[in-house]
Amino acid sequence: MTDIDPSVYASYHWFSSQYHKSRQEFAQFYKSALLYLAYMSVESLSDTFKLDFAFDLSLSALLGDNIYNFGELLAHPIVRIFFHLNS
Template sequence: MAALQYLESVCNAHPELSDWYTTLSDLYQRKLWHQLTLKLDQFVSLPLFQAGDTLIQLYDNFITDFETKINLLKLAHFAVIVSRQYPEKEAAIGYLEGVAEKLRNTKETRIKEPILFIKMQIALFKLEQGDQKECQKLLDEGKTTLDSMTDIDPSVYASYYWVSSQYHKSRQDFAEFYKSSLLYLAYTSVESLSESFKLVLCHFLFCQPTLPHLLVCIT
């Protein structure tokens, strides 16, 4: 099978990671999709794979073989991580739109969450391209989707409020930026925050005299 051949080839090229690739191969052959998802979650977070196109190759040659068999929200998480390795934003957006279309074609009942998660990354790419209008459109659609759902995974809320914070920051609407940032914090762990983001928030929390009014708006 092509997926196993790919794992074998990269295992030979990177013998120091043979234990990882052997485990992935074993779980794949045994069709233990949940366990495979957990292992992939650890694998894609390895510092070694945060540069280059290794994760793009992993997705194209391995994950695509079983992508709709695993938890679809987790698939969306993987897709977003992979999209950040594309050197061109348009290519990344095209890739994510393709994954979203595959999600729609599954006809599963809970596809709003993973599709929204992917759309928020597309919105962020649009913002990075300077397209504030399209980013705002996707945010508005995202808010409507969130309001229509219940029992939403925290990562989906976090993705929405993160993009919202960056959108308002780009418009220099700092009251809305900090409001969205604090809401983002409610749905994510402190450990996952970048140092630059922590510094910006710390500066605001200690220096912003209107903080009590902002907290009233949030609550």
């Protein structure tokens, strides 16, 4: 299959991230959540969702095993929005 809509990938990674979050598998949540954001436009998400999701991503980056590079998270627009909303 070619030309699959990005929303299909976004939905898959969203559900994967929520599954790992419910099982407290922080590293897997972190990876799935970043993949979800790769297929979603941050501007299309509500401010409340962005704030909650950035918080969850930050915690999972701290709690997850073998996550040593926070540059990918810090460079993402959702984290900049997180700090902008809280200031």
